[in-house]
Amino acid sequence: MNEMYLLNVEGVKKKILHGGRGELPEFKDGSKLTFHFQTLKDDFERMVIDDSRQAGIPMEIIVGKLFKIEVWETLLTSMRIGEVAEFWCDAIHTGMYALVSKGMRRIAEGKDPLEGQKHRCGMGNMFDYHSTGYADLDELQRVPQPLIFIMELFKVDDPSSYKRDTWAMNKEEKLSAVPVLHSEGNRLVLLKRYQEAAAKYQEAVICLRNVQAKEKPWAEDWLSLEKLIMPLVLNYCQCQLELGEYYEVLEHTTDLLQKDNGNHPGENVKAYFKRAKAHAAIWNEKEAREDFLRVAQLDPSLGAAVKKELRLLGERMREKHVEERQRYQGCSSTTAAEQNLGEGVGPGAENSRILRDEC
Numbered sequence: 434m435n436e437m438y439l440l441n442v443e444g445v446k447k448k449i450l451h452g453g454r455g456e457l458p459e460f461k462d463g464s465k466l467t468f469h470f471q472t473l474k475d476d477f478e479r480m481v482i483d484d485s486r487q488a489g490i491p492m493e494i495i496v497g498k499l500f501k502i503e504v505w506e507t508l509l510t511s512m513r514i515g516e517v518a519e520f521w522c523d524a525i526h527t528g529m530y531a532l533v534s535k536g537m538r539r540i541a542e543g544k545d546p547l548e549g550q551k552h553r554c555g556m557g558n559m560f561d562y563h564s565t566g567y568a569d570l571d572e573l574q575r576v577p578q579p580l581i582f583i584m585e586l587f588k589v590d591d592p593s594s595y596k597r598d599t600w601a602m603n604k605e606e607k608l609s610a611v612p613v614l615h616s617e618g619n620r621l622v623l624l625k626r627y628q629e630a631a632a633k634y635q636e637a638v639i640c641l642r643n644v645q646a647k648e649k650p651w652a653e654d655w656l657s658l659e660k661l662i663m664p665l666v667l668n669y670c671q672c673q674l675e676l677g678e679y680y681e682v683l684e685h686t687t688d689l690l691q692k693d694n695g696n697h698p699g700e701n702v703k704a705y706f707k708r709a710k711a712h713a714a715i716w717n718e719k720e721a722r723e724d725f726l727r728v729a730q731l732d733p734s735l736g737a738a739v740k741k742e743l744r745l746l747g748e749r750m751r752e753k754h755v756e757e758r759q760r761y762q763g764c765s766s767t768t769a770a771e772q773n774l775g776e777g778v779g780p781g782a783e784n785s786r787i788l789r790d791e792c
Contacts, residue, residue, distance in 0.1 A: 442507050444523030453513025453586070460510045462497035463592030468509060472530070473581040475521065482569060482580075483534055488541035491587075501529045505582075512586040520584065524577045531574040535565040599639050604647075607640040611661065614640070618668060631672035638665050663689060663700045670707045674714075682711040702732045713746050716753065721746055 440447050460466075469491050472482040485492055494500045496510065504526040512518055564571055573580075602610065618633035641662050648655040666689055670682045686708040693701060709724030722743065729739040 440507065440511060440520075442504070444525050445504060445507065446521040447508070447511065448519045449516065450519055450583070451515075451517035451585075453516030455513060457511075457513055458589040460496050460589065461592055464496040465493055465588075465590040465592075466496065466506075466509050466586065467491050467493050467588035467590070468584055468586045470585075471583040472534070473583070475579040475581055479581065482573075483537065485537075488537070490537075490541055492537075501533050502526070508582065508584060509586055512584065514586060514589065517583065517585045520582045521579060522582060523579050527573075527580045528577040530577075530580060531565055531570040534570055534573075535567060538567065599636060599643065602640070604644055607644055611637045611640050611665075615665060615668075618665075622668070622672065625675075627672040627675045631669050631676070634665050634669040634672065638662055638669065641665070659692070663693070663704075667700065667703050667707065670704075674707060674710055677714075679711040679714045682707055686711070702728055702735070705731070706735075709742065713742070713749070716750075718746065718750050 458464075469485045471484045471486075474480045474482060494505060494509070496506060500506055504522055508518075508520045508522075565574060599607065599610075614633045614637035618630045618637070621627075621630035621633060641658050645655055645658040645662070648658065666685055670685050673679075673681045673685075686704045689704045690701060690708075693704075705724045705728045709721045709728065712718075712721035712724060725739045725742050725746070729736050
């Protein structure tokens with residue numbers, strides 16, 4: 434049981450420490466593997482570099498999704514449920530370990546694993562010797578070396594048995610998920626559960642953006658995807674209006690209008706209207722009026738709605754000016770009274786001055 438033997442992969446040896454249960458699982462593309470691992474140096478002391486049990490977080494990888502340490506999929510798919518095995522991996526398989534370990538450690542520390550990461554491909558990062566922030570990982574990054582991985586596989590989920598994160602979906606799955614997410618968002622809006630609805634619309638947008646990122650910008654397929662994205666973003670903005678997140682609405686509607694450049698006038702009207710509402714909510718009177726008037730210009734049938742919004746805007750601005758004037762007058766009256774007290778004579782005036790100074 435404890436004999437080391439070669440897997441059918443160059444530079445990998447396996448030793449079974451504890452036999453697993455049943456037959457070897459069927460590892461389909463999209464299967465989720467959950468496991469714990471230890472990483473040790475291949476030296477006399479076998480110093481532990483990482484231990485997922487100490488971090489308290491089991492690892493998960495998706496079969497067929499090219500995990501950065503590609504050999505890990507090979508190791509895990511040689512195991513049965515409940516099996517514990519030790520793998521020796523040559524340096525040709527461990528070059529990316531320092532970067533992966535950095536991300537896992539940051540997650541365990543409650544930090545963003547991507548913070549400060551350079552926008553470069555994995556191969557570029559392999560030869561980028563900037564510090565990881567961890568001395569032991571910096572050493573591994575400078576000089577890739579053989580490592581020992583002790584792994585325990587304790588769960589294999591079939592692709593259809595769990596909700597897959599967006600990043601784990603292929604193109605067809607992402608496109609299929611969008612109408613489902615859109616419909617679910619609409620249902621939640623009817624229930625006035627705007628925070629949850631916004632999350633559904635946002636997830637749908639992420640699916641489409643991920644697919645769009647692989648298309649040539651402004652090409653036909655890219656534009657078709659942009660057309661699907663616009664109503665989802667507008668729905669998201671409507672939720673943010675209801676939640677009082679006005680600056681986020683301004684950011685997203687402005688971005689839509691700059692990108693669209695008049696190609697979808699119907700969506701433009703909605704974007705201008707929502708942006709106008711956000712401007713009005715944060716007292717940007719000039720910008721709100723400009724956007725409301727643009728709405729009426731683009732779609733005259735909305736003239737009555739725009740007129741109503743402009744009337745409400747005017748009323749709110751007048752109320753604000755009255756409040757500010759009253760506040761200013763109140764401050765002026767207080768200042769005048771204090772000056773009169775300061776100019777008074779006799780013990781009464783002096784006592785008033787002393788009391789005022791004590792306050």
